[in-house]
Amino acid sequence: MTHEGLGAPRAASDSAGAAVVRLVKKTLVIAELEVRKLRHDATELVTRAVQPALWLLIFGQVFTRVRAIPTGNLRYLDFMAPGILAQSVLFIAIFYGIAIIWERDLGILHKFLVSPSPRAALVLGKALSAGVRSLSQAAIVYLLALLLGVRLNSNPGAIALVICAVILGAAFFATLSLVIASLVKTRERFMGIGQIMTMPLFFASNAIYPIAIMPGWLQVVSHANPLTYEVDALRGLMISGGSAAYGVGPDLGILVGATAVMTLIAARLFPRVVA
Amino acid sequence: MPIVETRNLSKRYGSSLAVKELTLSVESGEIFGLLGPNGAGKSTTLKMLTTLIPPTSGGALVGGCDIVRQANAVRRIIGYVPQLLSADGALSGFENLLIFSKLYEVPRAQRRARIEEALEVMGLSEFARKLVRTYSGGMIRRLEIAQAMVYRPKVLFLDEPTVGLDPVARQAVWERIGELRTAYGMTIVLTTHYMEEADDLCSRVGILHLGEMMALGTPAELKASLRVPDATLDDVFVNFAGTSLQTGGSYRDTRRARRTARRLG
Numbered sequence: 001m002t003h004e005g006l007g008a009p010r011a012a013s014d015s016a017g018a019a020v021v022r023l024v025k026k027t028l029v030i031a032e033l034e035v036r037k038l039r040h041d042a043t044e045l046v047t048r049a050v051q052p053a054l055w056l057l058i059f060g061q062v063f064t065r066v067r068a069i070p071t072g073n074l075r076y077l078d079f080m081a082p083g084i085l086a087q088s089v090l091f092i093a094i095f096y097g098i099a100i101i102w103e104r105d106l107g108i109l110h111k112f113l114v115s116p117s118p119r120a121a122l123v124l125g126k127a128l129s130a131g132v133r134s135l136s137q138a139a140i141v142y143l144l145a146l147l148l149g150v151r152l153n154s155n156p157g158a159i160a161l162v163i164c165a166v167i168l169g170a171a172f173f174a175t176l177s178l179v180i181a182s183l184v185k186t187r188e189r190f191m192g193i194g195q196i197m198t199m200p201l202f203f204a205s206n207a208i209y210p211i212a213i214m215p216g217w218l219q220v221v222s223h224a225n226p227l228t229y230e231v232d233a234l235r236g237l238m239i240s241g242g243s244a245a246y247g248v249g250p251d252l253g254i255l256v257g258a259t260a261v262m263t264l265i266a267a268r269l270f271p272r273v274v275a
Numbered sequence: 276m277p278i279v280e281t282r283n284l285s286k287r288y289g290s291s292l293a294v295k296e297l298t299l300s301v302e303s304g305e306i307f308g309l310l311g312p313n314g315a316g317k318s319t320t321l322k323m324l325t326t327l328i329p330p331t332s333g334g335a336l337v338g339g340c341d342i343v344r345q346a347n348a349v350r351r352i353i354g355y356v357p358q359l360l361s362a363d364g365a366l367s368g369f370e371n372l373l374i375f376s377k378l379y380e381v382p383r384a385q386r387r388a389r390i391e392e393a394l395e396v397m398g399l400s401e402f403a404r405k406l407v408r409t410y411s412g413g414m415i416r417r418l419e420i421a422q423a424m425v426y427r428p429k430v431l432f433l434d435e436p437t438v439g440l441d442p443v444a445r446q447a448v449w450e451r452i453g454e455l456r457t458a459y460g461m462t463i464v465l466t467t468h469y470m471e472e473a474d475d476l477c478s479r480v481g482i483l484h485l486g487e488m489m490a491l492g493t494p495a496e497l498k499a500s501l502r503v504p505d506a507t508l509d510d511v512f513v514n515f516a517g518t519s520l521q522t523g524g525s526y527r528d529t530r531r532a533r534r535t536a537r538r539l540g
């Protein structure tokens with residue numbers, strides 16, 4: 001490992017402020033790249049819509065009918081819609097790290113690493129890119145939810161916060177994914193681990209049932225799972241009459257903190273994928 | 276004053292040394308060629324000099340900055356074209372240049388003019404809006420060199436810039452590399468296993484074999500040192516490395532060509 005820090009380059013004239021500006025600018029350049037790619041080819045966005053549609057249509061409809069899961073004053077479909085949004089974001093973001101391995105194999109990553117960009121900006125740029133991709137999922141889930149008669153909260157402020165929560169959720173799982181990619185280094189191993197991780201992350205959360213009905217040990221795991229806080233915030237923001245058990249503010253705070261920690265780890269680890 | 280200076284630069288992978296105690300210096304404005312067969316350690320040397328991987332021992336200065344302790348300062352003055360064709364196929368040629376002009380902090384007011392000029396010089400203007408996925412190998416290489424023209428590094432590292440190109444495309448790339456030096460005073464360090472390329476382009480070459488520098492000098496000096504009439508750089512290589520440059524590479528070369536073909540197809 002090199003001795004340098006994680007942050008921006010330290011030219012003698014650089015103040016901390018200039019370093020932050022550089023970090024933000026470079027992060028946005030990486031995200032811009034993703035947006036440009038999406039503009040050229042948006043087919044992936046459509047295929048990604050299938051999974052949340054199936055969950056809402058089949059699982060959601062059936063469980064709304066059987067009333068097997070206690071969801072307080074919410075209908076089951078209203079309860080699960082935010083969970084399905086969080087899930088589809090998770091599924092996009094958790095496989096995001098494979099892009100790094102892919103780019104390494106093509107030599108593209110080398111050029112980014114050689115450019116004068118803070119390592120943290122390269123990580124945050126990827127995290128934000130995953131967030132951008134996830135927003136299309138949010139639009140799809142909103143559309144499906146509207147068609148299925150989910151009682152959506154149309155307050156613009158709440159919708160703006162939904163966007164924040166979705167981007168933060170995607171950013172956290174994308175950085176986690178980068179960390180995994182940096183450790184396993186090959187596509188095959190990464191796919192294996194990604195598949196092993198997604199289901200536990202999804203089921204050990206409040207996405208499709210309340211934590212209260214879980215056995216004690218699973219409650220502990222669910223409380224340590226950032227997905228829980230993403231779902232909780234979404235439940236408070238997306239659904240009219242919905243409420244966040246831990247509060248939207250604390251939920252978003254936890255997501256910011258978790259993403260920051262994961263970014264620091266990823267910034268340190270991922271330059272090693274080219275070694 | 277040398278702009279690249281290595282001192283006992285070494286890289287170990289497991290039990291084998293990919294680069295052994297490499298000591299060399301490259302003067303500002305030179306085109307320096309690292310010559311060697313597959314596995315000689317050329318790419319590994321370039322990866323260390325471009326801060327991608329840390330040396331196991333020894334060190335190097337680029338532009339007076341230490342490649343490990345001052346990696347960020349080094350990155351501000353260098354450019355790198357990796358061995359693999361590595362432009363982003365899902366973006367247009369123009370967009371590839373635009374993104375890198377921003378990463379390299381080219382002033383906003385100059386971005387467009389520099390990008391258009393670079394595309395023009397590289398003969399890519401009419402393909403600027405096409406996705407790079409549709410480019411040929413030679414076009415991608417020219418695009419990558421255009422990238423360097425946009426941000427104008429002090430030192431440009433090119434890893435096998437002409438591998439997999441047909442003779443015409445190869446000739447075109449050589450000419451452009453020469454122009455980078457004359458137009459912007461760039462120092463260029465390139466690797467190659469084409470003797471012809473080294474002879475044509477490089478002011479000095481180093482012959483690397485199994486991680487060790489076997490000989491160092493101008494092409495003319497090296498040829499003269501053999502004391503045989505009409506010696507070629509190939510003869511020089513056989514003399515110093517005890518094997519011909521062109522052998523041993525066939526499998527990896529085909530694999531590489533195939534990979535390139537797959538990317539472009």
Ligand SMILES: Nc1ncnc2c1ncn2[C@@H]1O[C@H](COP(=O)(O)OP(=O)(O)OP(=O)(O)O)[C@@H](O)[C@H]1O
Nearest residue numbers: 275288293311312313314315316317318319320527
């Ligand atoms: N990441 C790595 N892990 C283990 N060994 C490696 C790694 N990278 C390179 N090597 C080994 O180091 C030696 C030098 O490799 P390098 O890629 O630098 O050669 P090269 O001169 O660039 O060859 P080529 O002409 O095929 O590109 C080779 O024996 C190679 O197998």
Ligand SMILES: [Mg+2]
Nearest residue numbers: 317318319358
């Ligand atoms: Mg090589």
